[in-house]
Amino acid sequence: MLYKKVKKVEEEISVIGVGCWNFGGDWDSTDDKKSIAIIHKAIDLGVNFFDVAPVYGWGRSEKVLGEALKQSNLREKVLIASKGGLLWNDTHETTNDLSRNSLLKEIDQTLVRLQTDYIDIYQMHWPDPKVPLEETAEALEEIKKAGKIRYVGLSNFSQDDVEKMMKLTEVHCQQSLYNMLERNPTGYHNIPLDYKTEKEVLPNIKKYGQVFLPYSPLFQGLLAGKFHSGITFSEKDIRNANPKLVGPQFELYFEAGEKLKKLADEYGKPMNEIALNWLRQKPEVTCIIGGASTIQQLEQNIHCLTWDIDDEMMKKIGQIIAPFEEM
Numbered sequence: 001m002l003y004k005k006v007k008k009v010e011e012e013i014s015v016i017g018v019g020c021w022n023f024g025g026d027w028d029s030t031d032d033k034k035s036i037a038i039i040h041k042a043i044d045l046g047v048n049f050f051d052v053a054p055v056y057g058w059g060r061s062e063k064v065l066g067e068a069l070k071q072s073n074l075r076e077k078v079l080i081a082s083k084g085g086l087l088w089n090d091t092h093e094t095t096n097d098l099s100r101n102s103l104l105k106e107i108d109q110t111l112v113r114l115q116t117d118y119i120d121i122y123q124m125h126w127p128d129p130k131v132p133l134e135e136t137a138e139a140l141e142e143i144k145k146a147g148k149i150r151y152v153g154l155s156n157f158s159q160d161d162v163e164k165m166m167k168l169t170e171v172h173c174q175q176s177l178y179n180m181l182e183r184n185p186t187g188y189h190n191i192p193l194d195y196k197t198e199k200e201v202l203p204n205i206k207k208y209g210q211v212f213l214p215y216s217p218l219f220q221g222l223l224a225g226k227f228h229s230g231i232t233f234s235e236k237d238i239r240n241a242n243p244k245l246v247g248p249q250f251e252l253y254f255e256a257g258e259k260l261k262k263l264a265d266e267y268g269k270p271m272n273e274i275a276l277n278w279l280r281q282k283p284e285v286t287c288i289i290g291g292a293s294t295i296q297q298l299e300q301n302i303h304c305l306t307w308d309i310d311d312e313m314m315k316k317i318g319q320i321i322a323p324f325e326e327m
């Protein structure tokens with residue numbers, strides 16, 4: 001494993017982490033035993049960073065991660081980055097809520113599900129324009145003082161709001177959508193994004209020495225080269241909510257994926273490794289929080305650490321992905 005160290009966080013962080021969303025069953029049917037085995041294998045292979053959120057599987061992903069760490073007494077060996085501020089009701093409709101009262105309640109529920117006394121990085125999942133940043137910052141300070149969180153992260157926030165928040169409380173980490181074909185994306189699923197990852201977020205990460213977590217590093221599977229033209233997902237798969245993976249936009253992204261796959265074949269390298277190394281080789285990227293549905297996928301992803309993309313290959317990738325710079 002390779003580790004990166006950033007100014008704002010004490011520990012070295014593994015460049016490959018694990019995103020735990022799919023352990024909640026929102027993608028397809030999933031088995032907790034299998035998810036726990038993936039988590040244990042990841043730690044065996046040197047992974048020390050797990051990204052999760054209450055909303056993933058309506059609490060299930062946090063419970064699975066908590067159970068895996070408890071079973072083998074592994075809590076102290078890893079950093080947990082969970083989130084707050086995205087609530088759901090009985091029919092699984094979600095709402096953003098970054099109010100003080102809600103966050104104080106939510107953090108306790110997260111700690112119970114994860115069977116731990118503290119979260120390493122507590123990230124505000126999405127902005128909530130209804131609540132002043134001052135109120136959210138105050139709540140985070142209160143939660144930190146109580147020893148329930150160590151560091152603060154912001155996910156999907158505009159850089160204006162990040163900088164405003166930094167005047168109110170220390171911000172140690174940012175998380176944004178970022179992969180070879182979504183560099184300055186204007187939307188995620190059907191949610192408009194108020195930030196440009198490559199143009200706005202990355203320069204600030206460098207300037208402030210924050211942890212940066214690119215989410216959907218494999219474009220939910222497309223950059224692992226596993227999709228085919230006309231692919232459909234099972235009825236319960238959350239990828240049906242991604243307009244770039246279903247409907248008319250898909251062919252555009254798929255075509256670029258095919259060009260990258262051809263390039264990967266020319267170099268005799270797997271496409272998932274190209275997608276991950278493209279991220280890893282950027283100094284601003286701290287930890288790639290990709291999802292893995294099997295131990296085999298996890299091992300295939302960690303295998304990217306055995307080589308680097310050279311200048312010639314980087315140039316060819318640049319030509320393929322150039323049209324996607326602003327999409």
Ligand SMILES: NC(=O)c1ccc[n+]([C@@H]2O[C@H](COP(=O)([O-])OP(=O)(O)OC[C@H]3O[C@@H](n4cnc5c(N)ncnc54)[C@H](OP(=O)(O)O)[C@@H]3O)[C@@H](O)[C@H]2O)c1
Pocket residue numbers: 018019020021022027051052125155156175214215216217218219220221222224226272289290291292293296297298300301
């Ligand atoms: N902050 C936010 O708003 C936000 C939003 C989205 C995600 N996230 C975080 O980011 C994490 C990762 O993002 P993501 O889950 O959207 O997408 P991703 O990491 O880009 O894609 C994960 C999927 O790619 C496929 N895959 C992974 N490795 C593979 C391999 N070696 N070969 C073939 N296929 C492979 C698997 O699909 P199959 O299951 O089909 O095999 C896996 O479920 C999440 O778990 C979550 O922690 C955060």
